[in-house]
Amino acid sequence: MPRPGRPTTERAKNFKGTLRQLIRTMSHYKLPLTAAMLFAILSTIFNIAGPKVLAKATTALATGWIARLRGTGSIDFVYIGRILLFLLGMYLLSSAFSFIQGWLMTGLSQKACYDFRRQISEKINRLPLAYFEKRTVSFFLFSAVAFSSVMLIIWNIW
Numbered sequence: 001m002p003r004p005g006r007p008t009t010e011r012a013k014n015f016k017g018t019l020r021q022l023i024r025t026m027s028h029y030k031l032p033l034t035a036a037m038l039f040a041i042l043s044t045i046f047n048i049a050g051p052k053v054l055a056k057a058t059t060a061l062a063t064g065w066i067a068r069l070r071g072t073g074s075i076d077f078v079y080i081g082r083i084l085l086f087l088l089g090m091y092l093l094s095s096a097f098s099f100i101q102g103w104l105m106t107g108l109s110q111k112a113c114y115d116f117r118r119q120i121s122e123k124i125n126r127l128p129l130a131y132f133e134k135r136t137v138s139f140f141l142f143s144a145v146a147f148s149s150v151m152l153i154i155w156n157i158w
Contacts (some may be wrong), residue, residue: 025112033109039101046094050087057083 057080064075080142 011063025115028115029108029112032104036108039097043094043097043101046090046097050090050094051085053087053090057087134137147157 060076060083064073064080067073068075136146
């Protein structure tokens with residue numbers, strides 16, 4: 001029994017069946033989903049590797065500074081410049097991959113929501129008139145909007 005003032009949470013009647021249906025529906029978008037995951041992985045790899053490359057430039061700078069203080073050498077700015085240009089390229093690639101991944105997922109979520117709304121509309125059009133006479137209009141609006149909104153949220157999380 002729920003506590004007073006707290007809303008009750010409803011559980012899915014058939015969670016496994018619903019999950020299977022969602023996976024079957026997502027299988028129509030297998031190629032864009034795979035591409036988006038690939039671009040997300042690549043973007044993450046470049047973001048993770050960036051500080052390791054930056055550490056090389058920092059080490060070269062510190063080594064050159066110590067050598068200069070001792071009077072045995074100088075800072076190799078050419079080497080540091082090459083490292084920083086390489087690092088800039090890595091971060092540009094990372095941001096490009098991230099942009100492409102976001103662009104793919106945005107288009108994918110729009111297509112999926114359009115398909116879900118079309119399917120909902122087709123299902124409502126197939127229902128007999130007696131079904132509508134037993135229920136209120138707000139029930140239908142809530143059900144259709146809630147379902148399509150939940151699906152939009154799920155697709156945007158990916």
